[in-house]
Amino acid sequence: MTAASGPLVRPRRLRGSAPLRRLVRETRVHPAQLVLPAFVREGITAPVEISSMPGVHQHTVDSLVDLARECVAAGIGGIMLFGVPATKDARGSGADDPEGILNVATRAVVDAVGDELVVMTDLCLDEFTDHGHCGVLSTDQRGEVVVDNDATLERYASMAIAQAEAGAHVLGPSGMMDGQIARIRQALDEAGHSDVALLAYAAKYTSALYGPFREAVDSSLTGDRATYQQDPANGREALREIALDVAEGADIIMVKPGQPHLDVIAAAAEVSPVPVAAYQISGEYSQIVAAAERGWIDRDAAVAESLTHLSRAGARIILTYFAIEHATGHRAPDGDRRR
DSSP, rough: OOOOOOOOOOGGGGGGSHHHHHHSSOOOOOGEEEEEEEEEEOSSSSSSEEETSHHHHHHHEHHHHHHHHHHHHOOSSSSEEEESOOOTTTTTTGSOOTTTTHHHHHHHHHHHHTSSEEEEEEESTTTTTOOOOHHHHHHHEOOEEOOOOOOHHHHHHHHHHHHHHTTTTTEEEEEETTTTTHHHHHHHHHHHHHHEEEEEEEEBOGGGHHHHHHHHTOOOOSOOTTTTSSSOSSSSHHHHHHHHHHTTTTTTEEEESSSHHHHHHHHHHHHOSEEEEEEEOOHHHHHHHHHHTTSSSOOOHHHHHHHHHHHTTSEEEEEETHHHHHHHHHOOOTOOOOO
């Protein structure tokens, strides 16, 4: 190309140094976008490491409060709490018990950091049921055991009120029941909790990558949840689910797992009138950690790259077990930032 025909365009000019690349970077992952999922377990006296998630622990209430304070110090946006009860039953009675582990822990965390950190709670029955499913079971007309959608909604409504009364700022309904957002929103508003927001797991896919999470919550599940979680082969269906949840009153919608469904995150970001979140789930975390431990990849670079992908796709909120690590730029000497 000659000067007469126009300037020679050289995109590489802006890639020549780290400061230049930083200056023109389109996507930045800010600590305030990140939410740390955390587990609190009833009946333990010290944190218990999750073997399939090195560096992540089941916490006592006291160590969970310490972790929440660490979240504040790191400048991340929030913490999402999951409860691990000592006893379970078919209805998940511990889920809406004010003295159940999740509600007790929520009160403690809100009392400690509630003015400095968004405190979120997982709203699902799977951690609390002895069968491990996300709802109440019944028998259908064919004699098969199924999750009863409408009976489950009533349990979710009760659970929502309990979590709101414990002080949670945002509830995360994750069970993928039809109509769950509308029923929970109604229950909260009628109970005087109209200020509590809903983060809807609007597109939650069946995935082989949930395995470490099931260890983390001591899941009792046998089989799978394919009859209510989405088929990973379907994309348009996710947009329909998202539209339904927004219409029912969702304040934020989420895609889970994150990395395998970047196309869905991007499509959601194009159409959603509310913020889009993504959950970098347990198996995504464990893959990076395991490969890094073997020296196959650079952990810090892989973490940064994976979070950038989620953000570039359109996720403005990212739930990730790397939240504190990424925000602070380092891990504790023993590789554990969650004790």
